[in-house]
Amino acid sequence: MVLISCVTFLSFLQLSVSNQLIVEMPPTDTIEDESYVCRSIPFENIEKGYLESIQIDVDRSRVHHVATSVCEMPISKEIWECKETQGSNCVGSSAGFGGWDRYTNDKGVFEFPDDLSLELGSQTSMKYLVFQVHFSGKQINQTKPAATLTLNISDKPRKYNFQGYLMGSRGFIPSNSPKGYYSNIACEWKLPGVKAFRYRMHTHHAGYHVEAFLVRNGTWTLLGSGSPQAKAKNWFEIPGGNVNIRRGDILAARCLYINKEKTPIYFGMGDDNEMCLFGIEIGFHDKDKQHFAQELLCETESPTFQFKNFPGLLDYF
Template identity: 30%
Template sequence: MAKKTICTLFLLLAVVFVHQSNCLTQSQINYLKQKLNERYNQVGYSENNIGFEYSASDTFESDSKQDKQEEDTNEIQEDDDDDDDNDVHVINVDIRMPNVQPTHENEYFCHALEMPIDRSVFIIGYDPQAEMGTAHHMLLYGCSKPGSRNNTWNCGEMASSNDGPVCDEGSKILYAWAMDAPSLELPKDVGFEVGGDTGINQLVLQVHYGEIGDKIKEHFIDDSGITLKITDQPKRLSAAVYLLGSEGRVPGHSTVHMESACSYEHSQVLYPFAFRVHTHKLGKVVSAYRIRNQQWTEIGRQDPHKPEMFYPIEKNMTIKYGDILAARCTMVNDMDKTVFTGATSDDEMCNFYMMYYTSGTLPDIDNCFRGEKFHWKKYFKNIPSDASNLPKSKEE
């Protein structure tokens, strides 16, 4: 009887020890907060590198390895007893421009924040600290190696003279913001895992300073950035962003469909839960779809001149092996000149960001870009007739 009691006590102690080993103590949390808020300000990294390259699959008609008749239901159930995201295990960490001073319009500045290397942590929310009169847009990247070891650097991917790219190695988009979009909180049990052995050793904030001529004359300094909501508690579901985009030109007095599409060739099932669109002045509508068995299901459709927040995807849907992801930006140019895609606010962009989660390893391909000669009608049937129409508001 005594031996049984001792064994029971030992098992209880083992369970307590395992639980504590998976949690940070308060002193560890304080240390983590201190380390994450230290600015990454080493100098001397001078290699001349190019920005990250876009890759895309050229295959469109792959047979699905999943049951073609399976319904789009989310098979991953929430744990109602999960209270990991309490205040004890969540900290707010700032990544903000350290008082930069742009000297001309359409500059891109980058600033890096080092992640802990002994263990991973999880980003579960984003609170933007910027206003559209200063920052045209902001992007947060995860990098295995930043594009520079300077405190800040010029990092416009398409600019003619850069100090370096956003990332020198391992670029992943984690968040995007523009036009006074509000905060974003991820669904329960979902997080962007960074640090540790994830390959995301640095977070890099990129801020595009657009048409700010009046502010430049006033010699203003800027600290735009993002407050990250971070927890040490592991998340069952890993979040990531898949980017669809197009490059090309919009001739004067024309309407152009900039389109992209790629086949999803991974066994891991994706669950989209939010989307964001981005163009410059000529964009009228941005839409994206999942194509399965020649049937189109809308992922999201939005006016790019509305606040560029991540809008929730209200329908339950999945992305599976063999599905095709397709996006369109409808551009209308009433001017006499041709407008090309590029980095400045006078150029154009065509981007659709799909935020998703999955229960396993993240896919190694996270973007799909196409050029101006790519068009849906060359490859697909049943193209939705409303793909270039503004979505109806809930009040209509």
């Protein structure tokens, strides 16, 4: 159990006339070398606004990464240790966005594309900001905030509302796979049409390539690909520009691993586990918001699931 001691707990929340919201993680002491600390803040002074960008400034000597999200109700209305609740810090509507870690190349600036924004505020379903700070070492006698977030919020909506679509694997990577093993993921899109703007990808040490496709009427359109070994955590533009996703399309992704060990590598949150993640930044129309209250997840079991077992993909892999 991590003991969290907030040296000071001032109100760091303010909304200026320029629609800028500034929040900080107060100086925080911990008793573990690897700690995850979360804070939730209500949008008390914003009834309805539209997030366009965020600037995340951190003390790089103390912080490994910062994750940002908005939600209807956080699991705690204060500061709490959240290593065990990663991905489950909200109840009801939620959307994860932005973030920072030491591998990003954008200097802590996250900007939505021109046609995309995130609705938030006390009169919306996204009533709280929740952010998580992963400390890379034990924090003792801290006197300065570890992270400062500056949100730029407009009073005018853009054409599309933001939500995330995440493709991931569960299960394991087989042992003795020195020539490579693909973990496959695929789901049919059964919701109203959306626009895909950008993508990002993630694996751990054994992952060497990630790629994803939109499949429609037998035609495979590349959504993105790259080497996670490059450690770049940015959002990347989809090759050829934004893509429309329609009801009945298939979204397919796969990650290439090399496992030379005599034991399997299991997917999970631990440092010794692996991940196969391909995230898509999607935009939906306001009239369809009831379908996109939470981040969408497409998850399949490895090694059981293979493209050849999925209707519509049989003839291609």
